[in-house]
Amino acid sequence: MxxxxxxxxxxxxxxxxxxxxxxxxxxxxxxxxxxxxxxxxxxxxxxxxxxxxxxxxxxxxxxxxxxxxSKTSQRKFALPSVSEPKLSEKQNTPEDLTHKVFDALRNKDIRQFSLGVPDKSLLPIAKLNKGIIRAMRNLEGSGTAFEPAQGSINLRRNIAKWSLELEGKLTEDDIVTTLGTMNAIFYCLNAVTKAGDTIATESPVYFGILQLAKSMGLNVIELPTHPVTGVDIDALKKNIHKINAVCLITNFSNPLGSLMPDENKKLLVEMLTFHNIPLIEDDLFGNLYFGDKSPKPCKAFDDAGIVMWCGGVSKTLAPGYRVGWIAPGKFKDEIIWQKLVQTVAMPSLFQEVIADFMEHGRYDHHLRGLRQTLHTNCLKYQRAIEDYFPENTKISQPQGGFFLWLELDERIDTTELYDIAIKQKISFAPGRLFTQHNQFNNCMRLNFALKWDDKLEVDLKRLGKIVKQAL
Structure with missing residues (x-):
């Protein structure tokens, strides 16, 4: 031969x-x-x-x-539809449904496909515990002293060193630490908007953004969004005259998992710079990519300081530590003042633990293993859904993050389905959570940042059976 x-x-x-x-x-x-x-x-x-x-x-x-x-080798199910928000059908954000889903967290017997929290088996808890002991030895007063309002200089320096995808654009002086990423987004919105202003987001959009906007008296324009490439830039352009700020997850959006191409990010930043409209960029999932390299955030294309880049470790390392950060560009002084007025200073201990973990490549090493696990889980979930769910199910194809977005038969209402599933000890996030409009009622979001085993596959099979029975 x-x-x-x-x-x-x-x-x-x-x-x-x-x-x-x-x-x-x-x-x-x-x-x-x-x-x-x-x-x-x-x-x-x-x-x-x-x-x-x-x-x-x-x-x-x-x-x-x-x-x-590969996931494309045997893919049977179509992608979800491109969203088309029906602006005339605005309704209140479903707060009761949000409470219902969060309340399910209290019951440890329920399979938590619903909320975006990584399973503790995926986290380096023992190493973090050692880091707490080291930090207490090294910190003034073992972590009981106040620190500057801008945050731990050690953590800020490590974030700047580690953010290689920003090509050296950040220094420790460009970063402000926060109590998690939602706190960072709150500071950003507070700095650039006032009650009655309008922000633009993707659609579907993370429900925390909707709840935050509502509490601040802001209007939200949901933009058409493609399940693979993200927000429709042309739709944003058409609405630009109505908008005071834009808030997006450009890398592996929540809940769709879409990834905005670099050329779209560049166009987006150029357009917003021209109109002097700030972009609040939630890059919480940017390090959880399945490809060969980390995608760039919009901040990488920002020369005017209009992009407020937000990140944190709640999806990758320690959800309960509540350590996040902002690179707020030209809004830095306003952000630091807000933080000083509202919190005076953050707890220093957990910031130092995270800084210690980032030092000497430990965080990068952990992320490599986590990405590998998440990628494998994503493929296994897709395979199980194709095996156990109805044939007309549509399923997203994320290139990172840890969510799958399912679009079911139009006859199914996932809000009603949730009540049925929870009785069988299965929780998921109904699609109606992710919009202020009457849409996505036949959709659901599943978290695949869980430990894959036979029991988890059985639970996916049970969920598929519940969907089939609903038809």
Missing amino acids: TKEVLYLKIAKIIEVQILSETLRIGDKLPSIRSIQKIYNVSLNTAKQAFLELESKSLIESRPKSGYYV
């Missing part, structure tokens, strides 16, 4: 296994060296076989982990 036929023959064997679902979405393939030994071929021939499969989008490479059956 010629070399060419050999690598094609090996590729064909693996392709048949994938198409017959012997190898399924998210399954890890044997290493290139294992293939070399199994088929008694050269390393180069084994590599060529994998390149052939990769060129057909049947497998995908993950840095330092090997090759996996």
